Amino acid sequence: MDAALAGDWMRAAAAAVAAGAGRLTELDTAIGDGDHGANLHRGFTAVVAALTESPPQTVSEVLVKAGTTLMSRVGGASGPLYGTALRAAGKALPATPTVEPAELAAALHAGLAAVRRLGGAAPGDKTMVDAYAPALDAFETAVAGGAGLGAAAQAAAGAARAGAEATVPMRARKGRASYLGERSIGHQDPGAASTGLFFAALAEVSQAHPRHAD
Amino acid sequence: MKKFMNDPADVVAQALAGVAAAHPELRVDVAERFITRAAGPRPGKVGLVSGGGSGHEPLHGGFVGPGMLDAACPGEIFTSPVPDQILAATRAADGGAGVVHVVKNYTGDVMNFQLAAELAADEGISVRTVLVDDDVAVEDSTWTAGRRGTGATLLVEKIAGARAEEGGGLAEVAAIGQEVNTSSGSFAYALRAGTTPAAGRPGFELPEDEIEAGVGIHGEPGRRREPMRPAKDLVRSGLDAILAAKPFPGPVIVLVNGLGGTPLIELYLVFGEVAAYLAQRGVRIARQLVGNYVTSLDMAGMSLTLCQAGDEMIRLWDAPVRTPGLRWGA
Numbered sequence: 001m002d003a004a005l006a007g008d009w010m011r012a013a014a015a016a017v018a019a020g021a022g023r024l025t026e027l028d029t030a031i032g033d034g035d036h037g038a039n040l041h042r043g044f045t046a047v048v049a050a051l052t053e054s055p056p057q058t059v060s061e062v063l064v065k066a067g068t069t070l071m072s073r074v075g076g077a078s079g080p081l082y083g084t085a086l087r088a089a090g091k092a093l094p095a096t097p098t099v100e101p102a103e104l105a106a107a108l109h110a111g112l113a114a115v116r117r118l119g120g121a122a123p124g125d126k127t128m129v130d131a132y133a134p135a136l137d138a139f140e141t142a143v144a145g146g147a148g149l150g151a152a153a154q155a156a157a158g159a160a161r162a163g164a165e166a167t168v169p170m171r172a173r174k175g176r177a178s179y180l181g182e183r184s185i186g187h188q189d190p191g192a193a194s195t196g197l198f199f200a201a202l203a204e205v206s207q208a209h210p211r212h213a214d
Numbered sequence: 215m216k217k218f219m220n221d222p223a224d225v226v227a228q229a230l231a232g233v234a235a236a237h238p239e240l241r242v243d244v245a246e247r248f249i250t251r252a253a254g255p256r257p258g259k260v261g262l263v264s265g266g267g268s269g270h271e272p273l274h275g276g277f278v279g280p281g282m283l284d285a286a287c288p289g290e291i292f293t294s295p296v297p298d299q300i301l302a303a304t305r306a307a308d309g310g311a312g313v314v315h316v317v318k319n320y321t322g323d324v325m326n327f328q329l330a331a332e333l334a335a336d337e338g339i340s341v342r343t344v345l346v347d348d349d350v351a352v353e354d355s356t357w358t359a360g361r362r363g364t365g366a367t368l369l370v371e372k373i374a375g376a377r378a379e380e381g382g383g384l385a386e387v388a389a390i391g392q393e394v395n396t397s398s399g400s401f402a403y404a405l406r407a408g409t410t411p412a413a414g415r416p417g418f419e420l421p422e423d424e425i426e427a428g429v430g431i432h433g434e435p436g437r438r439r440e441p442m443r444p445a446k447d448l449v450r451s452g453l454d455a456i457l458a459a460k461p462f463p464g465p466v467i468v469l470v471n472g473l474g475g476t477p478l479i480e481l482y483l484v485f486g487e488v489a490a491y492l493a494q495r496g497v498r499i500a501r502q503l504v505g506n507y508v509t510s511l512d513m514a515g516m517s518l519t520l521c522q523a524g525d526e527m528i529r530l531w532d533a534p535v536r537t538p539g540l541r542w543g544a
Binding site: 118 | 267289290291292293294295296297298320321322325326329351352353358359362410412413417418430432433436437438
C-alpha cells in the first residue's frame with residue numbers, strides 16, 4: 001500500500017459512510033441517540049478535505065492525519081474511538097513510501113489495542129470491537145497464509161460484516177446502548193456496522209488496484 | 215418534523231449566534247464553539263468549565279456567568295464537544311488557579327474531556343474533573359457504562375460555581391462538586407420522545423397510554439415501558455427508586471426538571487406531589503427549584519432530583535448567581 005491507495009481508502013470510507021448514513025442513523029436511533037451516521041459523515045467529509053488540501057507522502061501520515069481530523073471534528077464516542085484507532089495504526093507504520101500487508105496488519109493491531117484501551121470494550125460487549133477484532137484476525141490469517149493486500153482485505157471485510165451481524169443478539173455493555181439493558185438485544189450495533197463499512201472500503205480500493213488485487 | 219430552523223445542519227451555530235445577540239454579558243465564539251463571561255477570567259479564581267451535547271438548554275451555556283460557570287462548550291446536538299473546543303474553553307476560563315471540568319458520565323463526554331484535560335496539562339493548566347452520575351435508573355455495574363449524568367449537573371455547577379466565586383481553591387471546588395454528585399439521585403419519565411433536527415422524527419415511539427420510565431436526556435429509550443398512570447403514582451415510583459438507591463437522612467434540595475416539552479403547570483403539579491410524598495417519607499425539603507433546566511430538546515417528560523444538603527451546601531446554593539438560565543440574589 002502507498003499513500004495514494006491509503007488516501008483512496010479514506011475517500012472510499014467517506015463515500016460508504018455518506019451512502020450508509022441513513023442506515024447507521026436508523027441503527028443508532030434504535031439503541032442510541034440517532035446521530036452516528038451524521039457524525040461520521042461530518043468527520044469523513046473533513047478527512048477528505050484535509051487529505052486533498054495537503055496530500056501526505058506516506059501511509060503512516062495519511063492514517064495519522066485522518067485520525068487527528070476525526071478526533072477534532074466528530075465528538076461523541078465515535079470521534080475519539082475512530083480517531084485513536086487510525087492515529088495508533090498510523091504511528092505503528094514505518095515512514096516508508098509503501099508498506100507491506102504484514103506491516104499493515106501490525107498497524108491495524110495497534111489500532112485495535114488503542115480502541116480497547118480508550119473505550120475499555122472487550123469482544124462481546126456489542127461495540128465496534130466486535131467487528132474490528134474478527135476483521136483483524138481474518139486479515140492476519142490471510143497475510144500469514146501468503147495472501148496479498150486485496151485478498152486479505154476481502155477476508156477482513158467479510159469477517160467485519162459477519163461480526164457486525166453477530167452483535168444483533170448481544171446485550172450492550174458499553175456506551176449509550178448499555179443503558180437499555182436487555183432491550184439492547186435484537187439490534188445491530190451501529191459502531192460495529194460502521195466498522196464493517198470501513199473494512200469494506202479497504203477491500204474495495206485494494207481490489208480495484210490491479211497491483212494489489214491478488 | 216416542524217422546527218424553527220433554517221437548515222438542520224446549522225441549528226447549533228445559528229442558536230449560538232442568537233445567544234450572542236441576546237446576551238452581551240457573554241462572549242460567544244461561534245467558530246470555536248464556546249461561551250465565556252464577557253469580562254474574561256478573574257485572576258486567581260478557579261475556572262469552572264462544562265460542556266456536552268447541545269439540546270439540553272439552558273444547560274450548559276445558559277449557566278455561564280457570575281456564581282456559576284466561566285465557560286461552556288456545546289457540541290453538536292446530543293454529541294459531546296471535541297477536545298480542541300474543550301481546550302479552547304479551558305484556556306478562556308483559566309485565571310491561573312486551575313480549572314474544574316464538570317463532565318456528565320457518558321462515554322463520549324468522558325473521552326473528549328479526558329483528551330482535553332491532557333492537552334491542557336501539557337500547556338501547564340491544572341485541571342480537575344468532577345464526573346456527574348446521578349441517574350439511579352441505570353445500574354452501576356460492569357454491564358453498563360455507569361450511571362448517567364442528568365439533573366444533578368445543575369446542582370454541581372451552581373454549588374461548585376459559588377465556591378469558586380468566593381475564592382475556593384482548585385481542590386476545594388472539585389471536592390464540593392464531587393460531594394454534590396455523590397449526595398444526589400435522579401429519575402426521569404418521558405411521555406413523548408424528542409426529535410433531533412438530523413433524524414427528523416422522535417427517538418422512539420410511544421403509544422398514547424404508555425410512558426418510558428428511567429429515560430435519559432438523549433432520546434435513547436429508558437429502562438422499561440410502563441402504562442401511563444396518574445402523576446401521584448409516577449412521582450411515588452420515581453422517588454422510591456431514588457430513595458432506594460441512596461440514603462437521604464437530612465434535608466434535601468429538590469429539582470423538578472422539565473425535559474423540554476412539558477408545561478410548567480404540570481411541573482408544579484408534580485412538585486406538589488413530591489412535597490406531599492417526601493413529607494410522608496420523613497424527608498425534609500430545604501430548597502426547591504421547578505422548571506426546564508436540563509432538557510432533551512422537545513421531549514415531554516420530567517426528572518426528579520434529590521440532593522442531600524448540609525448547611526454549607528445550602529449556603530452555597532443560596533449564594534448570588536447571574537446567568538441567562540439561573541439568577542437570584544444578584
